[in-house]
Every structure is written in C-alpha cells, then in structure tokens.
Amino acid sequence: MSLINLLRPIEQDNQTVSLLDATLAVAPYSGWDKVNGLSVEATRIKIVDACHKVSSGVADDDTPSTDPPVDAPIANNYVGLEFTGDFSITIVLSIPMDGDVHAILWGVVPMLQDEWQSDNNMLDIEVNVWDESANSANDTATIWWTSSNKNSGNKSGTVDFYSGATAGDPVTVVVSKTGTSYTVTANGKLAGSWTIIASNAIFPNGEVYLGFYADKKANFGYVTSITATAVGTGSTVRRRNMGPPFAVVTEDSLRYQAATNYPDTRIGTCVATYPLAMDRQYAQRLGRDFSNVTPENCMKFQFLQPYQGDFQFNDADLFVNYALQNGMRIHGHNLVWFDSNPAWLTGGTFTAAQVQTIMETHISTVVGRYAGKIAAWDVINEPFKGFTADHHASIWFNAMGANYANLALAAAHAADPDAKLFINEWGCEAPGTKQDALYSLCQSLLDAGAPLHGVGFQMHEDMNDPDFPPGWPQDTGSVTPEQVRTALQRFKALGLEVRVSEMDVNLHVIYSTTVQAQGDYFRDVMAVCVEEGARDFTMWGFTDRWASNQAYYEYYQYGNAVIFDPDYNAKVAYTEMLARLGTPPA
Ligand code: XIL
Numbered sequence: 073m074s075l076i077n078l079l080r081p082i083e084q085d086n087q088t089v090s091l092l093d094a095t096l097a098v099a100p101y102s103g104w105d106k107v108n109g110l111s112v113e114a115t116r117i118k119i120v121d122a123c124h125k126v127s128s129g130v131a132d133d134d135t136p137s138t139d140p141p142v143d144a145p146i147a148n149n150y151v152g153l154e155f156t157g158d159f160s161i162t163i164v165l166s167i168p169m170d171g172d173v174h175a176i177l178w179g180v181v182p183m184l185q186d187e188w189q190s191d192n193n194m195l196d197i198e199v200n201v202w203d204e205s206a207n208s209a210n211d212t213a214t215i216w217w218t219s220s221n222k223n224s225g226n227k228s229g230t231v232d233f234y235s236g237a238t239a240g241d242p243v244t245v246v247v248s249k250t251g252t253s254y255t256v257t258a259n260g261k262l263a264g265s266w267t268i269i270a271s272n273a274i275f276p277n278g279e280v281y282l283g284f285y286a287d288k289k290a291n292f293g294y295v296t297s298i299t300a301t302a303v304g305t306g307s308t309v310r311r312r313n314m315g316p317p318f319a320v321v322t323e324d325s326l327r328y329q330a331a332t333n334y335p336d337t338r339i340g341t342c343v344a345t346y347p348l349a350m351d352r353q354y355a356q357r358l359g360r361d362f363s364n365v366t367p368e369n370c371m372k373f374q375f376l377q378p379y380q381g382d383f384q385f386n387d388a389d390l391f392v393n394y395a396l397q398n399g400m401r402i403h404g405h406n407l408v409w410f411d412s413n414p415a416w417l418t419g420g421t422f423t424a425a426q427v428q429t430i431m432e433t434h435i436s437t438v439v440g441r442y443a444g445k446i447a448a449w450d451v452i453n454e455p456f457k458g459f460t461a462d463h464h465a466s467i468w469f470n471a472m473g474a475n476y477a478n479l480a481l482a483a484a485h486a487a488d489p490d491a492k493l494f495i496n497e498w499g500c501e502a503p504g505t506k507q508d509a510l511y512s513l514c515q516s517l518l519d520a521g522a523p524l525h526g527v528g529f530q531m532h533e534d535m536n537d538p539d540f541p542p543g544w545p546q547d548t549g550s551v552t553p554e555q556v557r558t559a560l561q562r563f564k565a566l567g568l569e570v571r572v573s574e575m576d577v578n579l580h581v582i583y584s585t586t587v588q589a590q591g592d593y594f595r596d597v598m599a600v601c602v603e604e605g606a607r608d609f610t611m612w613g614f615t616d617r618w619a620s621n622q623a624y625y626e627y628y629q630y631g632n633a634v635i636f637d638p639d640y641n642a643k644v645a646y647t648e649m650l651a652r653l654g655t656p657p658a
Pocket of ligand 1: 369496574
C-alpha cells in the first residue's frame with residue numbers, strides 16, 4: 073500500500089466524481105470488495121446480509137437486557153467524500169421484487185460498539201420495491217429517509233415514487249445539500265426537503281461517509297453507481313479514500329522506548345475498527361506509540377459470525393493487516409464469552425452437543441484463519457460472575473459445564489499450536505475470592521494438561537467515583553500497583569505468562585484535579601509490568617475521542633480514562649509513562 077494512492081484529488085468546481093470506480097480501491101482498506109455484507113460483481117455491488125442484530129448485552133449478574141437487539145449496519149465502506157460548499161450525491165440502485173436496502177450518509181465517523189451504534193449526524197435512506205401480487209400494475213416502490221442529528225432531533229419523510237415498478241429497474245436517489253437545506257428525490261420525485269440550522273448540520277466537518285445495508289438477508293439489492301457533484305461556485309468534492317498510513321515511529325514514543333529498554337513488554341491498546349479505517353490521526357498515533365494491539369470489538373462472536381455459519385472477516389482483516397504492516401503483535405479477543413453473542417445463538421434452541429459444535433467450529437474457523445498472524449488469544453473471557461467464584465451461566469457453561477474451558481482451549485490449540493492461549497478477567501488484581509477462583513481454574517486446567525499459557529488482568533479502574541464511599545482514596549486507583557505485582561507473581565509461579573490487558577482509569581467528574589494522580593497510576597502499573605516481565609501492558613483505548621469510557625452516543629465529548637484527550641493531546645499519563653520507559657532497567 074502506498075500513500076500516493078490514498079487520495080485522488082479531483083477538486084474542480086462542478087466536477088463529478090465517481091465513487092464506484094473499482095480502480096480507486098486501494099487494498100486492503102478502501103475497496104468496496106473488502107466490506108462486510110457487500111459483494112462486488114462485474115458492474116454492480118450486491119448489498120446482502122449486511123445487517124446483524126447487535127445483542128443488547130447480558131449484565132454481569134447474567135440478567136439479559138430487556139432491550140431488544142438492534143439492527144446494526146455492518147457494511148461500511150470506509151470510503152467517503154470531502155467537500156466544501158454544496159454538493160449533490162446520486163446513488164443508483166437496482167432492487168429486486170421485495171428487496172429493501174438502506175444507503176447511509178454519515179456526517180461524522182460512525183461508531184459501532186457491542187451494544188450500540190452511533191447514529192448521530194446521518195441520513196438513512198431506505199428504498200423498498202414490493203410486489204402487489206394480485207395486480208402487478210400496483211407493484212410499488214417507496215423511499216423513506218431519516219436525518220438524525222443529536223441536537224435537532226430526527227426529521228423524516230417518505231414518498232411512493234414508482235407505481236408499476238418492475239423489479240430491478242434503476243432507482244435513482246439524489247441527495248442535495250444547498251447551504252443548510254437538504255432535499256431527497258427518488259426517480260425525480262421529491263421525497264423531502266428540509267433545513268437544519270448551521271450548527272446542527274448533518275455534515276459538519278466537510279466529510280460524508282457512505283454505507284449500505286439490508287435489513288434481512290433476503291432483502292438484498294444492488295448499487296450500480298454513486299457519484300458526487302460539487303454544486304455552485306467555489307464548491308468542491310473529492311473522494312476521501314483513506315487507508316491507515318504506515319506508522320512513523322520516533323524516539324519520543326512509548327513504542328520506541330519500550331522496545332529499547334524493556335523489550336519483553338510491549339505497550340498495547342485495544343483498537344476500534346471504524347476510527348482505524350476513517351480517522352487518520354487515530355491510525356497514525358496508534359502506529360507510533362503501540363506495538364501490541366487487541367481488537368476492541370471486531371473479533372467478538374457476534375461480529376465474526378452474525379449468521380450461523382456465515383463468517384464476516386472484513387473488519388477483522390482490516391485490523392490484522394494494519395497491525396502486521398506496522399510490525400505490531402496482535403492479541404486476539406475473544407473466543408468464548410458470556411456476552412456479545414449474536415441473537416441467533418442466544419435466542420436459538422440448541423442441544424448441548426450442538427452448542428459444543430458451534431463453539432468448536434467458531435474457534436477453529438477464526439483461529440485457523442489467523443494462524444501465524446495472531447500471536448495470542450483470549451480464549452476464555454470473563455469466566456466469573458461479578459466478584460464471585462461462580463461461573464457465568466453463559467450459553468457455553470449451561471451446555472458443557474466448566475469443561476467448556478478445556479474444550480475451548482483444545483480447539484484453539486488444534487487450530488494454531490503456536491498461539492499463546494489466555495484467560496482474561498477483571499477484578500482479580502487484588503487478593504480475594506475472585507483472584508482465588510481464577511487461580512484454582514488455572515491450576516485445574518494446567519493439571520488436566522490444557523494448553524493454557526497466560527492470564528490477562530483487565531484493570532478497568534476508577535478514581536473519584538461519586539458512587540464510592542466518602543474517603544475512598546482519591547490519589548490511587550482501586551487496586552494498588554503493589555497488589556498488581558503480587559498478582560502477576562502469583563500467576564507467574566504457575567508457569568503462566570501474565571499481562572495487563574485492558575487498563576483504563578475513569579476519573580468520573582473531577583477531571584482537572586486528578587490528571588496527575590491518574591498519570592502516576594498508569595505509570596506505576598506499567599512499571600510493575602516491565603519490572604515483572606509481563607508480556608505486555610495494554611490499555612483499553614488511547615484517546616478519549618473513541619475510548620469505550622464514553623456516555624453512549626456522546627463520543628467526542630465525555631470520557632477521560634485513557635492517555636490522550638479527544639484531540640490527541642498527550643495527558644500527564646503519557647509523559648509519565650514515556651519518562652519511565654526511557655529510564656533503563658537498574
Ligand atoms: C467493551 C468495548 O470496549 C465496548 O466498545 C463494547 O461496547 C463492550 O465491550 N471487558 C472486555 C472487553 O473483555 O471486551 C469489553 O469491551 C470491556 C470489558
């Protein structure tokens with residue numbers, strides 16, 4: 073991949089840009105052929121099964137959420153448009169009878185997490201052609217559009233635009249922006265026209281990101297062209313075709329200093345796929361400072377296998393390719409968990425033997441695909457319920473009992489004998505019931521000869537939590553660095569590798585007064601890791617712009633638990649860590 077190909081500047085007034093030009097696809101990130109749920113044919117793109125039901129999650133006490141699963145588009149092409157002034161975008165679709173597809177234009181980089189997706193600043197256009205079987209003259213086509221904006225709320229409209237529709241006829245949808253006014257037409261018929269005040273613009277940053285999805289596998293349709301035109305004097309459009317650039321690793325980086333002074337311990341973070349693909353600053357900063365990466369969500373069960381037997385690897389591949397091209401070690405996450413399972417699995421009626429087969433097939437398919445590329449896996453994620461020694465009553469445990477762990481490890485080991493296999497858990501850094509339970513589990517697995525190689529301690533920590541009792545220490549997190557050291561030593565004595573896997577330090581409301589304490593805490597826990605030869609010190613995100621410590625739907629605005637602020641400015645934690653890594657071992 074080369075930087076030269078990333079942008080093809082086409083910036084003249086009133087220029088039309090084709091966004092469906094296969095020659096613009098720069099492997100592996102920006103081509104439409106690399107998008108989950110889309111398949112590229114000779115002259116068109118098929119939109120199929122591009123939507124999965126995001127599970128609404130399971131609480132830590134095993135109570136399932138009462139929220140219904142939500143439809144989440146998983147077809148997002150990471151291709152977008154940069155504009156100044158005004159534009160119109162023309163999307164030509166071809167939809168078979170009973171087809172129903174969505175085209176989405178996002179104004180800010182969208183975000184998809186386990187239980188939710190960001191739908192701020194977007195225009196969702198659904199086009200449906202359906203069959204009035206009694207009288208084909210009444211077959212019809214309808215367009216619905218919804219524009220969402222978190223400040224001004226939703227606006228929506230609909231129009232039947234084609235009586236006597238013939239399946240497969242081209243449907244031409246045009247979205248025009250003129251100042252703060254928008255219109256949508258379908259086959260020349262006005263479907264809606266509306267105005268949004270400037271500060272609430274749908275496309276506030278001069279960017280449009282495109283995505284497509286179908287609600288159901290059966291409702292597929294096709295895109296045959298997408299073009300964007302700059303409208304009016306001084307307006308410009310150009311394709312924003314970004315692949316994450318190669319990292320530039322300078323000496324003043326965590327990555328460089330760790331590699332120089334503490335080569336046994338890599339500095340890691342989890343990685344969110346959408347920002348990796350769409351936010352250049354994110355990709356650059358990631359490559360500069362980190363040498364170990366964990367996929368935040370894109371390798372969870374519901375993302376990799378949204379339909380039974382139908383694996384969707386494009387997002388995971390994007391992540392893996394980036395990491396390998398940038399010389400990073402990958403820690404896979406995760407194979408077997410009580411949470412983040414797809415609705416077909418949690419809502420299905422499977423026998424115990426079938427559940428075991430589903431688990432083993434999932435593991436062997438995923439681990440096998442990335443054998444030799446992913447160095448380590450969280451095979452068992454969060455086995456214990458709350459702070460107890462009880463296993464979660466997960467679909468896996470309910471079918472196989474505690475033996476699910478042995479079976480899962482065996483399947484992973486068979487698929488990649490070189491991968492290091494981990495259990496990953498929270499709440500085990502301090503001594504107590506849960507740490508003892510994890511220790512016993514590891515011991516019994518090792519006694520049984522299971523291929524278990526390591527343990528990850530998550531370390532999602534808090535400071536200033538208003539829910540904590542008065543007097544709760546403000547200057548340390550809930551777990552002391554020395555407790556972490558003791559935990560690492562305890563599990564190392566079993567012959568296991570150890571790592572900190574998901575550290576973040578939520579400062580809650582009292583941000584400004586405790587950044588130094590937060591920085592000291594990150595530095596001290598990292599120091600324990602390098603001193604103990606932990607495999608890596610991994611944080612759960614690195615910028616408040618995208619880290620999971622956010623109010624839902626409000627990313628860019630809240631959250632303060634990681635080491636860069638939303639604008640990628642280093643916090644105290646970063647400078648403290650950098651200084652510590654720059655100090656060679658005594
Ligand atoms: C979290 C992600 O950060 C969120 O984006 C997602 O919505 C929920 O899951 N323990 C784990 C991680 O093992 O997978 C979780 O990640 C955080 C807790």
